[in-house]
Amino acid sequence: MTSKDLIQDLLEATRKNINQVEAYNQLSLEILNWKSTPESWSVLECIEHLNRYSDFYIPEIEKQIDASKHKASEVFKSGWLGNYFAKNMLPKEKLNTMKTFKSMNPLGSNLSKGVLTKFIDQQHKLLNLLDKSKKVNLTKTKTAISISKLIKLRLGDTFRVVIYHNQRHIVQAEKNILKAKL
Numbered sequence: 001m002t003s004k005d006l007i008q009d010l011l012e013a014t015r016k017n018i019n020q021v022e023a024y025n026q027l028s029l030e031i032l033n034w035k036s037t038p039e040s041w042s043v044l045e046c047i048e049h050l051n052r053y054s055d056f057y058i059p060e061i062e063k064q065i066d067a068s069k070h071k072a073s074e075v076f077k078s079g080w081l082g083n084y085f086a087k088n089m090l091p092k093e094k095l096n097t098m099k100t101f102k103s104m105n106p107l108g109s110n111l112s113k114g115v116l117t118k119f120i121d122q123q124h125k126l127l128n129l130l131d132k133s134k135k136v137n138l139t140k141t142k143t144a145i146s147i148s149k150l151i152k153l154r155l156g157d158t159f160r161v162v163i164y165h166n167q168r169h170i171v172q173a174e175k176n177i178l179k180a181k182l
Contacts (some may be wrong), residue, residue, distance in 0.1 A: 003138050004078045010163050011130050017166050018123045024116050034180035046173040048106035048115045051164050054122040056146045057162050061129050070137035077139050082157025089164035091171040
């Protein structure tokens with residue numbers, strides 16, 4: 001895949017994520033906090049989960065782009081581990097549930113619409129980082145991942161994992177909204 005195409009696809013996906021979450025501001029707190037079961041996440045908990053991951057990934061991505069000595073390349077080549085993680089994050093018809101780390105689990109948090117504002121702000125930073133990444137090699141520039149500083153992913157894969165993860169939980173939030181309105 002070309003680096004240019006990858007970045008363009010990820011920019012479009014991020015803009016779509018922003019637009020969807022901006023629309024949540026029109027919903028009542030009752031709908032945003034509705035849950036089908038006590039163990040499931042509300043819309044706000046889905047978005048808070050994403051905020052917690054962005055708190056790690058946005059500074060990490062920025063640091064690695066700023067430190068990269070690798071000039072941009074026409075082609076992005078995904079790594080096997082990064083590709084595996086990215087593909088597992090993509091939303092599917094029947095979402096397979098994944099265990100999340102306690103620090104990333106917002107279950108039972110007292111949340112307000114400020115969660116939405118933070119998400120939108122973080123996504124604008126992500127758009128800027130995607131733009132900034134056009135100047136570096138998406139294959140050779142590496143980032144740490146949230147589960148282990150010892151494992152490094154290619155920058156292009158890290159962007160894919162983060163943005164696909166966002167899409168996954170926005171799909172989850174959308175399903176919650178539909179159920180809450182029934």
